[in-house]
Amino acid sequence: MADIVGQIVAALRRGGVVYGRALLSAPWGIAFESRSIATIYVVIAGSYVLVPDGGQALHLAPGDVALLPSGAGHVVADTSGRPATTVRELFGADLEELSATDLVIEGDGPETVLVCGAYLLEPAPQHPFIASLPDVVHVTADQMRGTSLAAAVQLLTTEVDHAGRGTPAVVASLLDLLFTYTLRSWFLGRPDQLAGWAHALHDPAVGPALALLHDDPAKPWTVEALAHAVGVPRARFSRRFTSTTGHTPMEYLGIWRMTVAARLLREGQAPLRQIARKVGYDSEFAFARAFKRIVGQAPGRYRAMHHRDAVLHGDDS
Structure with missing residues (x-):
């Protein structure tokens, strides 16, 4: 499961990573508009409240992780009902312009210390896995104790606190791990509630089939070939794949191929015919x-649109 989720996250991420430490003394409240930015918060000290747009308040304690995988609008504050101010109004810049910056709000109340990470997500094509997630994935310190997620949190905290040469690249990798491990911990903590994509990733036939498609999207896959590879009769495999992912095997193969192609178009200058071959097409047309x-x-x-945006925003990725 981790490999598949990691591949999806890596394929959808675009541009550089935004990260920093927030030192927030009450009273405080920060509002984030809905945007294609995946955001993750790690509570180092103190506590805070996260309220997604139209949702219920979540109370987070030291060691907790909150992930907003699809960029839902939300408010973070020291307490429920606190008036919130936008990031630009507070700090004079949008979130993606504040990388590696300490965000400080001085007040007379208790201090909350957060490590924050975010990166832009490519909204098209929207991967069905991301679309199936809740607005906020919350994993408590107790739930992650002794897991890979706890180790990744510690590594990220240490790297941000002791930034040096190479830190941006290290943090980018750690945020990808944190995204993946957070989702894995969240799924594993709900064994009786697995449905949809969560069930697909754990299904003994569908999970391996997804891994095959992800590892080699250029292969001329058929439903028969996938069913044979995972040892399940074709009709039963097709039903299970469609019921868990919401797409037929060939529909999903098309989505994954175009997700991979979109990343190749954003990140390089390879000819279209070469990209076409990498995702299983002999014909550029x-x-x-x-x-x-x-x-x-x-x-x-x-490609032209994304390269133009990268130039306008000074993206070095």
Whole structure:
């Protein structure tokens, strides 16, 4: 499961990582608008309240992790009902412009210390796994005790507190791990509530089939070949795959291929015919048609738009 989730996160992430430490003394409240930015909070000391737009308040204690995987709007504050101010109003810049910066709010009340991490997510194509997640994934310190997530939290905290040469690259890798481990801990903590993609990742036939598609999207897969590879009759496999993921095996293969292609288009200058071959298309025309159907734009236009945005925002990724 971890490999698949990690691959999805890596494929959807774009641009550099935003991270920093927040030293917040009450009273305080910070409002974040809904945007395609995955955000994760780790509580180092003190406590705070996180309120997703239209949702109920979550109380977080030292060692807890809160992940907002799809960028839902939310408020973080020292207590429920506290008036909130936007990041730009408080610090004079948007979130993605504050990387490696200590965010300080001075007050007379108790102090909360957070390590915050965020990175831009590519909204198209939207992966069905991300779409299936709740607005906030909350894992308590007790739930993660002795797990890989607890180790990743400690590594991230240490790296941010003792930043040096190479820290941005290290933090980027740790945030990917933290994203993946947080989801894994959250899923494993709910064995009786697994449904949809959570069930798919644990299913003894669907999980391995997903791993095969992710590891080699260029292979000319068929439903028969996947069913044979996981040792399940074709009809039963097709039903299980569709009921858990919400897509037929071939529909999902198309989505994953275009997710991989979108990342290749954003991050490099390889010719379209080369990218087409990497995701299983012999014909550049067939690839372009599939890409436009799933992503909503022709691949050349998609690449030009993202490269233009990267120049405008000074993205070095």
